[in-house]
């Protein structure tokens with residue numbers, strides 16, 4: 001290629017910093033790093049940078065900030081991250097980068113004791129990374145002085161607001177009186193983030209890095225195979241497994257749309273139908289409900305979904321194969337928009353699965369085939385989710401007001417029962433999932449036996465179960481979305 005490859009050494013970074021990057025084995029800055037480093041007055045502007053996960057955002061903001069600092073001392077940079085894990089990850093990255101420049105990192109996250117964090121700050125940490133709750137804690141105790149902080153980075157701004165940190169963020173932003181620059185890094189820029197930008201950033205420069213990523217690469221395609229008479233049960237299991245934040249379920253007919261939406265709603269899902277027989281007002285209402293809710297399922301026909309522009313759709317679920325591949329691609333394109341990643345799930349009968357295999361041969365869709373998750377899988381996943389939920393709660397230090405009550409509960413003889421009861425409240429209140437596995441396997445066996453018996457009949461009738469048996473035995477179990 002004739003285009004010259006960009007290198008870190010092309011940028012105006014101190015030689016010590018260059019050495020540190022080289023020692024780590026990094027040569028080429030990622031696109032988001034190039035975009036930020038390429039701004040000539042980057043330190044004198046607020047920034048809104050949109051780039052997807054794993055694109056190297058940490059170095060993108062750390063490099064110019066660290067390059068500008070000299071030695072250790074008081075906190076100069078504060079990076080806020082939505083979760084303990086992300087904060088720790090970012091801190092780790094800033095650590096190897098900053099330490100050789102004589103800068104220490106303090107990591108202020110919840111769920112761990114505050115003492116060591118206070119000593120870290122006392123010893124002098126110019127780089128501070130933390131979750132909002134714990135950072136406020138330090139600000140209130142006076143162990144973190146906001147006055148020396150010049151740079152504020154809101155990392156994963158969208159997730160921070162998803163997790164309900166808006167009040168905390170505002171409380172922190174209000175205390176930062178000597179801020180020279182506020183940089184927001186986010187994979188997406190939903191309305192909630194826009195509000196924050198309008199309120200707290202001054203004429204931010206915007207860098208959007210998602211344009212060079214094709215939409216299709218951001219969608220992963222999964223197929224679950226099960227007989228069409230068990231399609232509804234399979235849908236429930238898949239919904240419980242995937243736990244979409246927002247999903248559009250595509251059905252073939254208006255009747256099916258209404259039926260599926262009704263059954264899902266009865267099973268405890270926030271499902272709304274949308275189809276051509278509904279009046280415009282009803283349709284608008286359904287759309288509004290879907291747009292404004294943080295979780296929701298829109299059950300739609302192709303026609304009703306045409307031209308629908310809803311952001312934040314995490315899942316498209318296709319019940320059955322549409323009439324052609326164009327429709328398939330069009331449906332799946334409702335997710336994975338604006339550089340977000342999305343998941344397209346298709347539930348197919350064995351016959352449809354065979355057709356699908358024909359279709360994808362002529363297109364280069366990368367599709368993963370999964371067995372439908374069974375009730376047991378769902379129960380295990382729910383336990384895992386609850387544990388993660390508890391970790392999150394602990395990290396957010398949300399329950400500070402309830403500590404005394406919690407102590408009293410722990411002292412009770414029935415503490416175990418109380419805790420179990422609380423967990424049951426935290427768990428999903430709707431459908432439990434269907435036990436399908438045994439049934440599907442029995443059918444598969446029957447089909448195999450039938451096939452053996454029929455094998456001498458000329459060519460044999462097309463076997464409805466053949467593809468399902470392949471689909472069902474496909475590689476491993478699906479990976480839960482929540483279990484990162």
Ligand code: ADP
Nearest residue numbers: 026027028029030052053054055056057058059
């Ligand atoms: P993001 O915050 O955008 O999700 P990170 O900043 O965590 O992404 O970076 C993802 C991974 O890529 C990290 O392990 C990081 O060390 C690595 N990385 C970052 N920049 C580069 C680079 N220029 N070359 C090679 N690896 C990099």
Ligand code: MG
Nearest residue numbers: 057058090155
């Ligand atoms: Mg990051």
